Amino acid sequence: MYRSNLVFFAACLGMLLFGVVFLSLGSVNNLLAERFQLDDVAIGTLTALLPLGILLGSLAFGPVVDRFGYRWMLAGAALAVGAGLEGLAFTTSKLVVQLCVLVIGVGGGVLNGATNALAADVSEGQRAARLSLLGVFFGIGALAMPSTLALLSRYYSLPTIVASIGAAVLIPAAYCLAIDFPPPKQRADDAxxxxxxxxxxxxxxxxxxxxxxxxxxxxxxxxxxxxxxxxxxxxxxxxxxxxxxxxxxxxxxxxxxxxxxxxxxxxxxxxxxxxxxxxxxxxxxxxxxxxxxxxxxxxxxxxxxxxxxxxxxxxxxxxxxxxxxxxxxxxxxxxxxxxxxxxxxxxxxxxxxxxxxxxxxxxxxxxxxxxxxxxxxxxxxxxxxxxxxxxxxx
Missing domain, CATH: 1.20.1250.20 (MFS general substrate transporter like domains)
Incomplete structure (x- = not known):
């Protein structure tokens, strides 16, 4: 049996991670430009891939969570974001960078949509208030990425910081796997x-x-x-x-x-x-x-x-x-x-x-x-x- 407060906290962790996603490319585009000698056109291509990924993730998550529930969708999306950040930190291939940005966007799109839907599911009677509180965690995540880079860049290289943030994604993923979620709302052939x-x-x-x-x-x-x-x-x-x-x-x-x-x-x-x-x-x-x-x-x-x-x-x-x-x-x-x-x-x-x-x-x-x-x-x-x-x- 799931506990609504624990489930809502899972949604908050996912929304915080989406805030990180939203600012991820803007925070590291100078790093990528220097590593790969990217011009403004190439940077523009990367910035287009992030919202494309978010759009694809938003399109895909709904029928999946209605059929199979939230646990694996949220954990998988978090791990996808983490893998994408690790790729941005260490890859030496432009093609892999583009793939990582797209993967981060897809994971972020799933997190954004699924956390809002999950918060609504466990907040009957107070949906507007709790969805507003959920949005606070987006702001925290969005400010966390550039702030962390700014604070720690004096002591560590940017790839090391980005990789550490990617590794920290294991925490919300593990949390989602550890708690109970509401059961799927529809049979596999209904959504x-x-x-x-x-x-x-x-x-x-x-x-x-x-x-x-x-x-x-x-x-x-x-x-x-x-x-x-x-x-x-x-x-x-x-x-x-x-x-x-x-x-x-x-x-x-x-x-x-x-x-x-x-x-x-x-x-x-x-x-x-x-x-x-x-x-x-x-x-x-x-x-x-x-x-x-x-x-x-x-x-x-x-x-x-x-x-x-x-x-x-x-x-x-x-x-x-x-x-x-x-x-x-x-x-x-x-x-x-x-x-x-x-x-x-x-x-x-x-x-x-x-x-x-x-x-x-x-x-x-x-x-x-x-x-x-x-x-x-x-x-x-x-x-x-x-x-x-x-x-x-x-």
């Missing part, structure tokens, strides 16, 4: 990838997926374009230090992590709809501040507000999905994350064209535009959920 496509027939699921696609796009904009916006717009050619640019990114990521920690308590007492409205409002104020003035202090405040505002949507919408599909949560979360990741790539690619044509100063306008679309989609989701719960019929 398939086609089930994810069938879910799109449900308007609530479809609009929730589109809302998360836009939300994921905004999170991608805040992660990928923040430093460039500060460099090109806030400082606009004036002298600045690299840490001043990185501080904007830290402000966004740190505010999101702290906000999710606070939401773990707030969502136990406050209606999700009110929290969603406040979240959208904070993000709008932050994006508007980016447009109002080029001053650095104001930009940092805007980054904090955007990070805090973006924190609530994913855990709340995922809690809705967990409530709607408790008997096939793996497949539902798999499909929803594929939609979200596709939106992330599409929004960021679109803004690349916008920035090329009109300048990166359109960052705030793009954020506000995405926010308006997100608000409409989330309103539709909430309204349809209200109709479903108030209807006496099935």
């Amino acid at each position: 398939s990838l086609l089930d994810g496509l069938r879910l799109l027939r449900d308007p609530v699921f479809l609009f929730a997926g589109l809302a998360l696609a836009v939300q994921s796009g905004m999170e991608g904009l805040s992660n990928d374009w923040m430093t460039r916006y500060l460099k090109k717009v806030t400082f606009a050619g004036r002298l600045h230090a690299e840490w001043q640019l990185q501080l904007g990114l830290i402000a966004t990521a740190g505010a999101m992590t702290l906000a999710r920690l606070a939401l773990a308590g707030i969502l136990r007492r406050v209606d999700c709809r009110a929290v969603l409205a406040a979240s959208l409002g904070l993000t709008a104020v932050g994006a508007a501040l980016f447009r109002s003035t080029p001053e650095y202090g104001t930009a940092l405040l805007a980054a904090l507000l955007v990070g805090a505002g973006l924190a609530a949507v994913f855990p709340i919408v995922l809690s809705y999905i967990g409530d709607l599909y408790p008997d096939r949560s793996g497949t539902a979360f798999s499909a929803i994350f594929v939609i979200a990741l596709t939106g992330n790539m599409a929004v960021n690619k679109a803004f690349g064209y916008v920035a090329h044509a009109h300048g990166v100063e359109q960052y705030a306008t793009m954020m506000l535009s995405c926010l308006a679309v997100s608000a409409v989609l989330l309103t539709i989701v909430v309204q349809r959920l209200n109709l479903r719960t108030s209807s006496p019929g099935p």
Whole structure:
């Protein structure tokens, strides 16, 4: 018999590891560039392989955990990430590096989706709060990789540090093998990838997926374009230090992590709809501040507000999905994350064209535009959920 707190801790360990995955390539790309004499095009190829792997992992995990349970899927994904990190640390082959990045991405995609689905499965009645708490561990993992490299690089070589992090992956893998998990929800012949496509027939699921696609796009904009916006717009050619640019990114990521920690308590007492409205409002104020003035202090405040505002949507919408599909949560979360990741790539690619044509100063306008679309989609989701719960019929 499984114990929900032990299972939830397994999900937290997996999400922490996904945070490491998310920042892994950015943390070691200089190491790889020097070892293999990679140019920007080759580095660009590597950066494309990581989200591709995450997308593949997100697509695959759902039907597997619904059929066979979480134990071996989580342990295998953790070991895949560890093996990939060991490869990055020691390989002398460019092809192996590319394979390692792809494997790390696939393992990370499985960890991201499966931990969210697992947390939803063992958190009935408090899904939004515990999914928000789960997101805190992503922030911890994301900050751990670059911080560990920065702190220990004075004493050890980067390959040694990366290999040690890869070896540490054995801890969550062993933990997952040692505890009991909820039993599989479906027979082996009851779950398939086609089930994810069938879910799109449900308007609530479809609009929730589109809302998360836009939300994921905004999170991608805040992660990928923040430093460039500060460099090109806030400082606009004036002298600045690299840490001043990185501080904007830290402000966004740190505010999101702290906000999710606070939401773990707030969502136990406050209606999700009110929290969603406040979240959208904070993000709008932050994006508007980016447009109002080029001053650095104001930009940092805007980054904090955007990070805090973006924190609530994913855990709340995922809690809705967990409530709607408790008997096939793996497949539902798999499909929803594929939609979200596709939106992330599409929004960021679109803004690349916008920035090329009109300048990166359109960052705030793009954020506000995405926010308006997100608000409409989330309103539709909430309204349809209200109709479903108030209807006496099935």
